[in-house]
Amino acid sequence: MSRVVKLAVIPGDGIGPEVIAEALKVLDAATAGSDVTIDSTHFSLGAARFLETGDVLTDADLGSIKEHDAILLGAVGGVPGDPRLANANIERGLLLKLRFSLDHYVNLRPSVLYPGVPSPLAAPGDVDFVVVREGTEGPYVGNGGAIRQGTPHEVANEVSVNTAFGVERVVRHAFAVASARPRKKLTLVHKTNVLVFAGSLWQRTVNAVAAEFPDVTVDYLHVDAATIFLVTDPARFDVIVTDNLFGDILTDLAAAISGGIGLAASGNINPSGQFPSMFEPVHGSAPDIAGKQLADPTAAILSVALLLAHLGLEAAAENVNRAVVADIAARTGQPRATAAIGDAIVSTLSID
Amino acid sequence: MSRVVKLAVIPGDGIGPEVIAEALKVLDAATAGSDVTIDSTHFSLGAARFLETGDVLTDADLGSIKEHDAILLGAVGGVPGDPRLANANIERGLLLKLRFSLDHYVNLRPSVLYPGVPSPLAAPGDVDFVVVREGTEGPYVGNGGAIRQGTPHEVANEVSVNTAFGVERVVRHAFAVASARPRKKLTLVHKTNVLVFAGSLWQRTVNAVAAEFPDVTVDYLHVDAATIFLVTDPARFDVIVTDNLFGDILTDLAAAISGGIGLAASGNINPSGQFPSMFEPVHGSAPDIAGKQLADPTAAILSVALLLAHLGLEAAAENVNRAVVADIAARTGQPRATAAIGDAIVSTLSID
Ligand SMILES: CC(C)[C@H](C(=O)O)[C@@H](O)C(=O)O
Numbered sequence: 001m002s003r004v005v006k007l008a009v010i011p012g013d014g015i016g017p018e019v020i021a022e023a024l025k026v027l028d029a030a031t032a033g034s035d036v037t038i039d040s041t042h043f044s045l046g047a048a049r050f051l052e053t054g055d056v057l058t059d060a061d062l063g064s065i066k067e068h069d070a071i072l073l074g075a076v077g078g079v080p081g082d083p084r085l086a087n088a089n090i091e092r093g094l095l096l097k098l099r100f101s102l103d104h105y106v107n108l109r110p111s112v113l114y115p116g117v118p119s120p121l122a123a124p125g126d127v128d129f130v131v132v133r134e135g136t137e138g139p140y141v142g143n144g145g146a147i148r149q150g151t152p153h154e155v156a157n158e159v160s161v162n163t164a165f166g167v168e169r170v171v172r173h174a175f176a177v178a179s180a181r182p183r184k185k186l187t188l189v190h191k192t193n194v195l196v197f198a199g200s201l202w203q204r205t206v207n208a209v210a211a212e213f214p215d216v217t218v219d220y221l222h223v224d225a226a227t228i229f230l231v232t233d234p235a236r237f238d239v240i241v242t243d244n245l246f247g248d249i250l251t252d253l254a255a256a257i258s259g260g261i262g263l264a265a266s267g268n269i270n271p272s273g274q275f276p277s278m279f280e281p282v283h284g285s286a287p288d289i290a291g292k293q294l295a296d297p298t299a300a301i302l303s304v305a306l307l308l309a310h311l312g313l314e315a316a317a318e319n320v321n322r323a324v325v326a327d328i329a330a331r332t333g334q335p336r337a338t339a340a341i342g343d344a345i346v347s348t349l350s351i352d
Numbered sequence: 353m354s355r356v357v358k359l360a361v362i363p364g365d366g367i368g369p370e371v372i373a374e375a376l377k378v379l380d381a382a383t384a385g386s387d388v389t390i391d392s393t394h395f396s397l398g399a400a401r402f403l404e405t406g407d408v409l410t411d412a413d414l415g416s417i418k419e420h421d422a423i424l425l426g427a428v429g430g431v432p433g434d435p436r437l438a439n440a441n442i443e444r445g446l447l448l449k450l451r452f453s454l455d456h457y458v459n460l461r462p463s464v465l466y467p468g469v470p471s472p473l474a475a476p477g478d479v480d481f482v483v484v485r486e487g488t489e490g491p492y493v494g495n496g497g498a499i500r501q502g503t504p505h506e507v508a509n510e511v512s513v514n515t516a517f518g519v520e521r522v523v524r525h526a527f528a529v530a531s532a533r534p535r536k537k538l539t540l541v542h543k544t545n546v547l548v549f550a551g552s553l554w555q556r557t558v559n560a561v562a563a564e565f566p567d568v569t570v571d572y573l574h575v576d577a578a579t580i581f582l583v584t585d586p587a588r589f590d591v592i593v594t595d596n597l598f599g600d601i602l603t604d605l606a607a608a609i610s611g612g613i614g615l616a617a618s619g620n621i622n623p624s625g626q627f628p629s630m631f632e633p634v635h636g637s638a639p640d641i642a643g644k645q646l647a648d649p650t651a652a653i654l655s656v657a658l659l660l661a662h663l664g665l666e667a668a669a670e671n672v673n674r675a676v677v678a679d680i681a682a683r684t685g686q687p688r689a690t691a692a693i694g695d696a697i698v699s700t701l702s703i704d
């Protein structure tokens with residue numbers, strides 16, 4: 001029996017289209033000959049589309065994206081400082097709007113230091129952890145405002161909103177992730193000594209849900225201390241659960257220590273399945289190197305592996321991961337074109 | 353003509369008293385024979401005092417601290433998880449209360465990788481930058497709250513408050529710091545693409561104040577990207593200006609890459625001089641190693657150098673810095689008692 005997966009593809013801006021082209025090659029190859037057919041629809045969204053049409057993400061776009069089973073996104077965002085984009089916040093209006101509208105409350109960001117990958121750390125040890133970043137609350141809700149803007153009496157506020165509903169569902173998901181991993185360890189990262197109300201909600205929630213997962217070891221770190229351990233002893237981490245902003249910061253640092261954002265994949269997941277989940281590399285659109293075949297498509301390709309796993313296609317996901325690990329291990333330091341890396345990974349897939 | 357400096361000393365908890373004992377030794381030696389007399393008053397404040405008396409910081413304490421010219425603080429905070437401290441937030445009630453009541457709007461945190469100090473980075477390069485962290489606003493204002501606490505309908509909010517008054521004064525101070533350094537480079541770190549109201553205020557303020565400092569080069573990084581550069585290219589930083597929470601996170605990471613929090617000094621400064629400024633190591637009270645002469649007093653001693661410089665005693669500050677650098681360079685890896693490190697640094701001071 002054959003299964004059709006309707007995939008919304010958003011190549012986006014800058015290097016987005018180049019890395020997505022390779023990701024799709026790998027996706028095709030990894031599902032070729034299986035009973036799964038990928039039916040892709042491309043959506044032209046991002047800074048380029050905004051400059052052409054003035055639209056960032058229309059209700060029609062969003063409606064039609066929702067008709068899909070999953071989303072693959074490259075990167076969005078124009079050239080920094082482009083005056084024509086001064087009043088368009090592509091990040092908020094497109095990327096965050098998708099995450100919020102599609103209730104992507106689990107932002108899953110694995111960090112693995114693969115054999116052969118240089119780390120900026122002198123002695124990184126065995127880096128293999130995953131950050132479960134909350135995706136729909138916290139300081140990201142857009143609940144800010146200002147009075148007397150542009151005057152010496154301006155006051156600009158930003159509100160971090162945290163709900164029992166929102167915290168509990170992501171914490172429970174993180175415990176489930178931890179419970180399925182060999183080390184079964186969960187670290188809550190927050191700043192409970194300063195952000196006492198939000199921190200208390202997070203800490204009480206972790207304490208309560210822990211009772212349902214007696215096999216999982218739980219600890220806690222303040223966010224500032226967590227950054228220290230990420231560079232002095234990253235091997236101590238297994239699963240980190242944290243809020244939207246702390247997760248944003250920690251996952252860039254995590255990517256940096258495990259080979260750079262060129263290798264960092266992510267999934268914006270709606271575990272209920274009510275809306276399509278979205279897979280994207282952690283890196284941005286890097287307009288300075290766009291169109292030159294200089295970008296590393298590995299993060300986008302690893303995001304395809306996360307997508308396949310999310311679709312329940314575990315064998316195909318493993319196949320892609322293995323091919324990437326093999327390709328990385330064989331790297332010589334000689335620069336390769338974006339397409340050459342994609343081709344090499346495709347050729348390493350074990351198609352049987 | 354002799355000058356008397358009234359110093360309020362808060363040794364605090366855990367390793368605080370041990371490191372402060374060494375810091376005071378160095379302070380005495382560095383000012384001996386000069387026309388400056390240090391007149392110290394010890395304040396017993398912290399978790400230990402709270403457990404004895406139930407007080408964290410009384411109005412009388414605060415009033416009498418204000419009568420001093422400067423403050424030297426060790427570290428405050430009890431044993432994590434101590435049930436008797438469950439409802440006492442020593443950090444908020446003591447440390448942050450001092451910073452806010454004494455209007456310490458500049459939290460100055462230098463990061464220097466001294467010769468001979470091992471860094472967790474494989475190739476740290478020339479690390480020598482200073483973070484100017486705002487100290488009286490942002491998410492630290494304590495402007496949070498919760499409804500329906502403990503129920504499935506709990507909502508817990510935290511408000512980051514940012515004012516033109518507060519942002520402008522710290523940004524202007526940071527520009528002055530940058531302008532006095534050889535590289536004259538200022539990096540604003542924020543998250544303007546997400547925290548749009550606060551971010552806009554910070555960015556507009558930096559743009560406006562930049563006009564007064566045409567000699568200073570200005571750039572901008574999102575906080576997530578800043579963590580990447582701190583581990584891949586810390587030499588790119590000269591002066592960072594940022595908000596209270598981002599500054600908290602970045603300075604722990606900065607300390608980690610430049611030899612650890614055992615070496616990280618800080619000044620909580622009220623540049624107007626209306627209230628006494630406070631100098632403290634970035635590290636905490638580390639109750640697990642307290643009383644064993646295991647703590648490195650170097651961060652407290654470098655905080656004394658910041659104190660001396662703040663008092664205008666530049667030569668004495670330089671003398672302490674030089675002695676610390678010499679002591680660090682001579683380290684063999686053999687552990688030394690807290691007091692032995694203090695003594696060694698005192699013996700290296702060039703008293704003339
Ligand atoms: C582009 C930006 C809005 C986004 C975020 O802050 O979440 C990015 O940094 C990320 O981590 O995916």
Ligand SMILES: CC(C)[C@H](C(=O)O)[C@@H](O)C(=O)O
Pocket residue numbers: 193194224443444447448600634
């Ligand atoms: C103890 C805590 C309140 C404090 C802070 O968050 O400012 C500490 O982490 C620091 O950086 O001095």
